[in-house]
Amino acid sequence: MTTPELSKTNGSTGTTGAPVPVTVARGDGIGPEIMDATLRVLTAAGARLAVEEIQIGEAVYARGHSAGIEPGAWESLRRTRVFLKAPITTPQGGGFKSLNVTIRKSLGLFANVRPCVAYPPFVPTRHPKMDVVIVRENEEDLYAGIEHRQTDEVTQCLKLISRPGCERIARYAFEYARRHGRSKVTCMTKDNIMKLTDGLFHRVFDEVAADYPDLVAEHWIVDIGTAKLADTPEAFDVIVTPNLYGDVLSDVAAQIAGSVGLAGSANVGEHAAMFEAIHGSAPTLAGQDAANPSGLLLAAVMMLVHIGQPEVAERVHNAWLATLEAGVATADVTGPGVGPVGTRAFADAVIDRLGQQPTTLPAVTYPAGQPQLAVPTATARPAPAKTMDGVDVFLHHDDRDPDALAALLREAGDGVGLDLTMITNRGVKVWPDGLPETFCTDHWRARFQSSRPGAASRAEVVDLLRRLDRAGLDFVKTEGLYRFDGEPGYSLGQGQ
Amino acid sequence: MTTPELSKTNGSTGTTGAPVPVTVARGDGIGPEIMDATLRVLTAAGARLAVEEIQIGEAVYARGHSAGIEPGAWESLRRTRVFLKAPITTPQGGGFKSLNVTIRKSLGLFANVRPCVAYPPFVPTRHPKMDVVIVRENEEDLYAGIEHRQTDEVTQCLKLISRPGCERIARYAFEYARRHGRSKVTCMTKDNIMKLTDGLFHRVFDEVAADYPDLVAEHWIVDIGTAKLADTPEAFDVIVTPNLYGDVLSDVAAQIAGSVGLAGSANVGEHAAMFEAIHGSAPTLAGQDAANPSGLLLAAVMMLVHIGQPEVAERVHNAWLATLEAGVATADVTGPGVGPVGTRAFADAVIDRLGQQPTTLPAVTYPAGQPQLAVPTATARPAPAKTMDGVDVFLHHDDRDPDALAALLREAGDGVGLDLTMITNRGVKVWPDGLPETFCTDHWRARFQSSRPGAASRAEVVDLLRRLDRAGLDFVKTEGLYRFDGEPGYSLGQGQ
Ligand SMILES: NC(=O)c1ccc[n+]([C@@H]2O[C@H](COP(=O)([O-])OP(=O)(O)OC[C@H]3O[C@@H](n4cnc5c(N)ncnc54)[C@H](OP(=O)(O)O)[C@@H]3O)[C@@H](O)[C@H]2O)c1
Ligand SMILES: NC(=O)c1ccc[n+]([C@@H]2O[C@H](COP(=O)([O-])OP(=O)(O)OC[C@H]3O[C@@H](n4cnc5c(N)ncnc54)[C@H](OP(=O)(O)O)[C@@H]3O)[C@@H](O)[C@H]2O)c1
CATH class of the missing domain: 3.40.50 (Rossmann fold)
Incomplete structure (x- = not known):
């Protein structure tokens, strides 16, 4: 498997004590507040970070970048390869692409890791x-x-x-x-x-x-x-x-564990990793010092482990657990009889408890000196022998009589060397021997196959399409039918 | 919209007092036991049914029918258009098609209706x-x-x-x-x-x-x-x-309501309807008189409403609720301190309570004389103006260099009248201006577009494919790019 010529995420430099370059975005809505709270806790805990800020989200979309990110920001992401990201507000309507999907796929962040933990009795669940x-x-x-x-x-x-x-x-x-x-x-x-x-x-x-x-x-x-x-x-x-x-599944798990405000996530790839809270920008809470910074803080804990500062991760995580146990909570997770604190005060409470361990909830340990979690690459495999059996041709055809369509297709395709073997509509076989009760749309699939397995060719497919076009049949898509090491790589029709 | 020439489900004949023909299958595993219990309750409640039995499931698969049903059984289904079905055991492994999916799609049963109700405190939830x-x-x-x-x-x-x-x-x-x-x-x-x-x-x-x-x-x-x-x-x-x-969603709903043994479902279409429990054949419980017949019984209640016998449906449903309230339960839903009864004894307990109403749980009412619930057909719509912008050609290509692939495609496609505008890999744009971090498989999409919107033709697509084939490029599928009333009917690439 080819991999781009880039060195791996520099995960181990953190242990040397030098600050690790990290790209940070404050995002929209509650983003700036929870990022501020998070960075204050990290700094107080002794995290060695060289923060580079980029702008993403609403303002960038508004400047006409359809993915909510500017070319210059990519440069920072590709260099630091570590991204601590606050939530953004995705504009409604067509033409905008999800920034998260774009970043994940462009940077090859193939694994989304989301721990969902209950904290009874401190968070009701x-x-x-x-x-x-x-x-x-x-x-x-x-x-x-x-x-x-x-x-x-x-x-x-x-x-x-x-x-x-x-x-x-x-x-x-x-x-x-x-x-x-x-x-x-x-x-x-x-x-x-x-x-x-x-x-x-x-x-x-x-x-x-x-x-x-x-x-x-x-x-x-x-x-x-x-x-x-x-x-x-x-x-x-x-x-x-x-x-x-x-x-x-991950939304179900986060929700039933207690609150969407509590969970962080890591998006991990071979070349980079992105860490964020699982929730969005909660615009209605913005600017009120009311949001829970815990999701982003726990994402930052995962980042610290990733960049080789597990001792800082452990200190932050255990102080956070001790804070929960002390009954200090933002409004979203306040149990009975406990008054809520604001975002800033919550962060201060965590900072006050740095060095403490929880007493009821289990303390976490992140052993020092472990190499970064291996990001696996796929095993190279010998190429299977691939042969072609025929083609599925999909047609836009308004008349709803499968037998009449079959007659048209057979006449048009005559002489190509591929035989019409089946017509389906939404996957259900309607020819030969369909049922009149089957509901038919204007979207049909005609399966053409060579009489001998593996004997079809692309040239025959081209020839077939040429003839269908000439007969005025509106083919809208094709799917080749292949065998791999002799085994068919296509499903039967329903009812076939 | 064309609909097959068949009269509608004869839903209203039930009110006249004549028995309504209904196809019944006892299925596999616990199927025969729960069907027997259900039919006994229906008979005792005065349901007017002319039962026709068909065989489906394991034995039929074993006789070589890949969908688990024989041609003769279809005849009964298509005539009665009402199917009360016990669960079957679906054989493992390739070559077998799901019987449920085949029946639903062949008979056009487009709506799957599943009520999920909690019965506190009688069933823990x-x-x-x-x-x-x-x-x-x-x-x-x-x-x-x-x-x-x-x-x-x-x-x-x-x-x-x-x-x-x-x-x-x-x-x-x-x-x-x-x-x-x-x-x-x-x-x-x-x-x-x-x-x-x-x-x-x-x-x-x-x-x-x-x-x-x-x-x-x-x-x-x-x-x-x-x-x-x-x-x-x-x-x-x-x-x-x-x-x-x-x-x-429906499995989540059934599970958190109490038990998968309690819910029934209706599969409804224009020409027919099928009623079944939501659970499977539970082979480990089979033959022990231990299974809960409630799911199938509640499915049968929906069937009674469907065939115009709502007064019988109401009698059965309320007797069943009264039975739950009396603490009579099979082992799967037994609350604390209540001994379980068997399948047969549970059915007997329901029969004993026919005519009773529940006192804590809300009683149900199915008003008599209502016409069958209308099964909607889709509104006819004027055809939009459809024009073609180009084609997405998908290629099997082992080399992982998008720029090199773009060069090959442009050379091969030169002169066709469709220009290469984008290459994606798993939806992410990798040409032009891709990122080296993007992970690439051997499956590429090349988008070819006419320089003017709507000016592409199928003949150009055929010509393009012919040239790609000659250049040794393995096109494995195509997707036409269309506009409908001027609006593009295809998505952008991620990162485009
Ligand atoms: N990764 C991301 O950037 C990301 C992810 C998801 C959504 N979004 C975007 O965020 C915007 C808002 O989406 P949404 O309202 O569906 O979801 P949301 O932002 O997660 O907010 C939903 C609700 O959850 C509660 N909540 C979320 N985070 C909280 C926190 N940290 N502290 C306390 N309460 C919190 C709030 O409830 P109460 O109102 O009850 O207090 C809020 O109204 C949208 O533009 C969406 O596209 C971005
Ligand atoms: N519509 C259908 O025909 C249909 C639907 C689903 C599955 N299936 C087939 O059924 C077979 C078994 O599948 P499965 O084990 O995954 O699911 P299942 O048959 O629904 O059984 C799962 C478990 O649920 C409990 N259960 C289900 N129905 C019950 C009842 N009426 N009374 C009491 N307990 C009940 C039993 O739990 P305990 O063991 O804990 O007692 C059983 O082991 C498979 O061959 C599957 O393909 C058929």
Whole structure:
């Protein structure tokens, strides 16, 4: 696997005592307040940081940068490779791209790590034993954002799952579990329906799990798995999932643990890492000294570990736990009978307790001298033998009679060397032998196959498309049908 | 919109007193036991049913029918158009298609309706006020099951969302809410990321909502919406979502309400309806007279309403509630200090209470004489003006240098009339002006566009593909780029 010619994140320089360059953005809404609180705590705790500030968010979008970031800011990010980010306000409406998705994907931040912990009785929760870490694949799945509308009625989004993507996130989850003394990694997918894509994720997870015999590995179907998490989160330890499921699961986990104001997250890649709170810019709270800085502070704790200052991370984290225990809380997590403090006062309370340990809640330890958590690369694999069976041609066709469409297609395609074998509508076979009850849209798939497996060619596909065009058939997309080492790389039609 | 020439489900004949033909399948595992219990209760309650049994599931798969159902069974389903189905055991491994998905899609059962209700204190729950109905789109989204592997590294699944599909499910949700005296319908999507597909669902929901000013309509992003449901289900009333989100949400809702053994579901379409418990065949409980028949029984209650026997539905449902109140329970929902009864004894206890009303839990009423709940069809719309801007060509290409690939593509495509404007890898723009940190797979998208919007043609696409093939470039899929009434029907690249 080719990797760009860049040195790795300079994670170990921190232990030498020299300040580590870190890019910081104060963001929008409550962002500046919680960033200020966080940086004050870090400084008081002795963090050795050389902060470089960049501007992102509303003001930058307003200056016409559709992703909310300026070219100069990329330069800082690519040099420091460590980003402590406050939340921003994403403008509504089309034309704007999510800054987070852009940064994650451009910098290859493939792992989104989100610990969700309950702090009973100091933060009210129905799930006092909860201590779950969600490791979410951060770059692919439906979040690739590749969408097409191709007929009057039907729109499409591509879900992409790659083998190296699966391998890296699975390996990261196991490495993380081992490093943090956790005992189980749970994979969640919907591979009973999506046998190729989610099936790949599940299969690679199982392969990787074999390299970690010291850890328990299990798989849940994501629907019942999410339900189980919502009901009995103590059944889980580390959870690893594709992007979309992880997005939902991690919000469920954060919410039922206590408050979205309490959780931080790390976005980790081979070349860089970004640390942020899980919540947004909460514009209604902005400027009132009322927001909880804890999410960003715990994200900063993860950053300190990442840049090789674990002793500072430990000091901050334990002081924060001691602060919770002292009943000092912002309004969002105030228990019964405790008056809330403001953002600044909360940060002061944490600073006052630097050096203290919690007494009821378990104290954390981040052992010094450990090398940075390995960011896995995918194993090089021999290329499978790839042959072509045919092509799925998708058509925009208004008439709703599948038999008539089949007749048109067979006439137009006659002589190409690829035979029409099936027509589906939204995945359901409607020809041959369809049911009249099947609801049909104006978006049809016609499967053309060579009579011998592996004997089709791209030239035949081009020829077929040329003939369909001449016959006035509006082909709107194609999907090649391939075998890899003899095994078909495409699903059957529903009802086939 | 064309609809097949079939008369509607004969829902109103039940009120005349004549038995209504109903197809019944006993399924696998605990299926036969819970079906037996359910049919005994229905008979005792005076349901007028002419039962036709069909066989589905394990035995049928074993006879070589890859969808678990035989041709003769379809005949009964298509004639009675009402299906009371026990769970089946789906064989593991490739080559088998989900029977449920096949039946839903072949019969056009677009709406999956699942009420999730808490029964405190009789069934332990953390959410005593919960009373939510999930209305899940049942036919499209990723569950179309259209998957392709096209390179060594990357697999793909298509997410399809159609306008008529969105309109029918949204309208069904509002009709359902009105009929059942509910006040709010909540839509959940991820349209901040998937602006075309989930955006369509959200937009159509808003359009349909305007026809129901008596009902509150709201939208949540599905990640935080699922978290809210898991934490505070009493904030919701009726929820309507695309297929995948609905699958997850409805399992969360059923689980936190009390038990998966308690919920039934209806799968409703224009021509037919299927009623089943939400749980599976629980093979470990089979043959022990231990399973809870409640899920199937409540599904049968929905069936009775559907076929025009609401007075029988009401009698069964209230007797069931009175049974819960009496502390009669199967082992899965036994509260503290109550001994469990078996499947048969539970059914007997319900039969003993036919005619009784619950005293603590609210009694249900199903008013007689109402016409069947209208199953909406989609509104006919004028066809938008469609023009073509170009094509996205996806390539299997092993070298990871985007600039070199761009040079090859430009040389090969020279003279076609479509210009290379962008290359992305998993949706992220890598040419022009990519970042070296972006992780690249062997799956590339090259966007070719006409210099003037709307001026591209299919013939140019064929010509382009022919030239790419000749240059040895392995195009594995294409997606046409269109405008509808002048508006682009395709997304930008991330970072574009
Ligand atoms: N990573 C990011 O930059 C990021 C992430 C998510 C959202 N956003 C953006 O943020 C903006 C607002 O989004 P949103 O309102 O959906 O979500 P949000 O900013 O997370 O706020 C939702 C609610 O959560 C509470 N909350 C969040 N953070 C809190 C804190 N630190 N302390 C106390 N309470 C807190 C507040 O509740 P009360 O009102 O009840 O006090 C707030 O109204 C949007 O523009 C969105 O696009 C950015
Ligand atoms: N519609 C369908 O036909 C359908 C739906 C889902 C699954 N399935 C199939 O069913 C098979 C088993 O799947 P699964 O084990 O994942 O899910 P499941 O059959 O729903 O069973 C999971 C567990 O839920 C409990 N349970 C489910 N129904 C119950 C009932 N009526 N009374 C008491 N307890 C009940 C049992 O828990 P305890 O063991 O703790 O008692 C059971 O082991 C698979 O082959 C699956 O494909 C079919």
